[in-house]
Amino acid sequence: MARGKADSAFFDTGGKKISRQVVLPFRKSLEISIKSIRVRFFRSMITVIGLILAVAFLGFVLAGAEVASGLLHSGDPELRSVLIKSGYDLPAEPPQDGDGRVLPESVGTGAKERWIVILSLLVCTVGIVNAQLMAVTERFREIGTMKCLGALDSFVLRLFLLEAGMQGLAGAIIGAVFGAVAALLAGLFRFGAAALVWLPTGGVALAVGVAVVVGFVLSLVGVVYPAVVAARMRPVEAMRVQE
Amino acid sequence: MDTGHNIVRVSEVTRTFRLGAQMVQALKGVDLSIQSGEYLSIMGPSGSGKSTLFNMIGGLDKPSSGKVYIDEVDIAQLDAYELAWLRNRKIGYIFQTFNLIQVMTALENVTLPMIFAGMSNDESVEKGLELLGLVGLRERHAHKPNELSGGQQQRVAIARSLANTPAIILADEPTGNLDLTTGEEIIALLKHLSSERGVTVISATHDHKMLAVSDRVVWIRDGRIDKIESRDQLNISVGTISSKDA
Ligand SMILES: Nc1ncnc2c1ncn2[C@@H]1O[C@H](COP(=O)(O)OP(=O)(O)OP(=O)(O)O)[C@@H](O)[C@H]1O
Ligand SMILES: [Mg+2]
Numbered sequence: 019m020a021r022g023k024a025d026s027a028f029f030d031t032g033g034k035k036i037s038r039q040v041v042l043p044f045r046k047s048l049e050i051s052i053k054s055i056r057v058r059f060f061r062s063m064i065t066v067i068g069l070i071l072a073v074a075f076l077g078f079v080l081a082g083a084e085v086a087s088g089l090l091h092s093g094d095p096e097l098r099s100v101l102i103k104s105g106y107d108l109p110a111e112p113p114q115d116g117d118g119r120v121l122p123e124s125v126g127t128g129a130k131e132r133w134i135v136i137l138s139l140l141v142c143t144v145g146i147v148n149a150q151l152m153a154v155t156e157r158f159r160e161i162g163t164m165k166c167l168g169a170l171d172s173f174v175l176r177l178f179l180l181e182a183g184m185q186g187l188a189g190a191i192i193g194a195v196f197g198a199v200a201a202l203l204a205g206l207f208r209f210g211a212a213a214l215v216w217l218p219t220g221g222v223a224l225a226v227g228v229a230v231v232v233g234f235v236l237s238l239v240g241v242v243y244p245a246v247v248a249a250r251m252r253p254v255e256a257m258r259v260q261e
Numbered sequence: 262m263d264t265g266h267n268i269v270r271v272s273e274v275t276r277t278f279r280l281g282a283q284m285v286q287a288l289k290g291v292d293l294s295i296q297s298g299e300y301l302s303i304m305g306p307s308g309s310g311k312s313t314l315f316n317m318i319g320g321l322d323k324p325s326s327g328k329v330y331i332d333e334v335d336i337a338q339l340d341a342y343e344l345a346w347l348r349n350r351k352i353g354y355i356f357q358t359f360n361l362i363q364v365m366t367a368l369e370n371v372t373l374p375m376i377f378a379g380m381s382n383d384e385s386v387e388k389g390l391e392l393l394g395l396v397g398l399r400e401r402h403a404h405k406p407n408e409l410s411g412g413q414q415q416r417v418a419i420a421r422s423l424a425n426t427p428a429i430i431l432a433d434e435p436t437g438n439l440d441l442t443t444g445e446e447i448i449a450l451l452k453h454l455s456s457e458r459g460v461t462v463i464s465a466t467h468d469h470k471m472l473a474v475s476d477r478v479v480w481i482r483d484g485r486i487d488k489i490e491s492r493d494q495l496n497i498s499v500g501t502i503s504s505k506d507a
Contacts, residue, residue, distance in 0.1 A: 168349020
């Protein structure tokens with residue numbers, strides 16, 4: 019005597035589509051994720067510190083290259099020799115073409131430096147995945163409970179992405195600014211006031227921007243796997259885990 | 262109270278867990294019909310399969326074989342949205358371990374299911390406070406679970422289970438972590454909900470205080486239904502084996 023949903027008054031949703039009957043408004047998800055971050059501030063800090071350091075390093079390298087490139091493009095031969103002395107790989111004289119015109123050149127970041135940056139970002143991503151896996155595991159019971167209350171997989175996923183996104187953005191901004199300031203101070207220390215006089219501000223801003231975006235994207239990449247695992251769990255599985 | 266129709270029907274349900282190479286059969290074929298408005302207790306020793314059955318009825322886990330019908334609709338046929346809707350609107354869950362969300366206040370815990378149901382903020386706060394009032398905790402609404410006693414947490418959980426006026430309340434050992442008097446209060450509260458509001462209460466327990474308020478008691482032993490007793494049978498004698506009135 020089984021029957022379909024259509025015949026059942028119990029399953030009557032008042033004519034509305036059932037996929038619209040269970041909701042989590044964006045403002046509310048934002049509120050919940052901000053609250054979670056606040057309550058678990060210490061845990062969030064641990065997750066974010068690795069990111070801050072890696073992004074700071076990236077910002078430092080990128081902004082440092084900007085400082086050097088400002089000095090190079092000043093055209094002052096003395097600054098050029100200082101650059102060469104401090105390890106930049108440049109010919110003693112600016113390269114010229116056959117007619118004696120100066121060819122454009124750039125300092126760029128050294129190949130070795132680039133590898134170190136890439137490695138540090140990789141390590142940082144692994145660190146984020148690890149920290150997020152732990153953070154998500156700690157919250158299995160909470161996730162299971164939310165599902166019992168009617169949360170869809172997408173709610174759980176959204177909450178974790180929002181949390182990681184906000185943490186990532188904050189960490190990346192702090193790290194990038196920190197790294198750029200350190201690069202400017204280092205430039206000031208090595209090259210004196212000339213480092214600031216010839217500083218291409220647009221270039222430095224771009225360097226900070228790039229570092230922020232890279233950090234933000236990495237923190238989202240790092241949370242996707244743990245969040246998907248968490249969102250897909252059956253409520254019972256999630257709740258069996260002891261806190 | 263509309264009685265007489267099956268709000269829950271469990272048909273030949275088995276559930277097998279795989280533990281490494283070993284198979285554990287927690288349910289070995291359970292048939293059970295539960296009527297709308299009934300207060301039903303599931304009794305049995307530890308490990309007999311009460312929680313497993315509870316999870317099947319609540320749509321929190323899937324049977325290995327057999328079917329679970331809610332209002333004669335096979336819940337295996339519900340999609341993710343319908344299942345979420347069922348958990349959100351029609352069933353209220355109460356757990357032995359309370360399962361409140363630790364980072365949220367009592368009020369936020371109670372209003373969360375209403376938010377999922379699309380209720381506005383003001384409306385949900387008003388109803389949340391009213392429900393907390395019903396369980397006697399209105400003035401504690403701003404407290405986090407870890408600032409409340411076990412009994413108070415369980416009362417918050419009961420308030421939360423009522424958020425969207427469900428037709429069924431499923432309680433897995435609601436008094437398991439509580440002392441005698443607090444346990445009695447919780448039982449009285451559940452009984453009140455059942456008789457005043459016509460809510461179907463299904464409770465897994467090994468608390469004998471539950472017997473007195475139950476309309477029927479299902480005894481489970483080793484993954485099978487041992488016997489089902491209705492209230493008058495309970496009053497007359499304990500140990501009468503009766504077959505279920507299917
Ligand atoms: N997820 C699982 N994996 C493996 N075995 C399980 C799982 N869940 C339950 N079991 C097994 O199924 C049997 C029944 O367990 P269940 O939790 O339903 O018992 P119970 O009657 O609720 O006991 P209690 O009164 O102690 O809560 C037990 O032998 C248990 O070990
Ligand atoms: Mg149990």
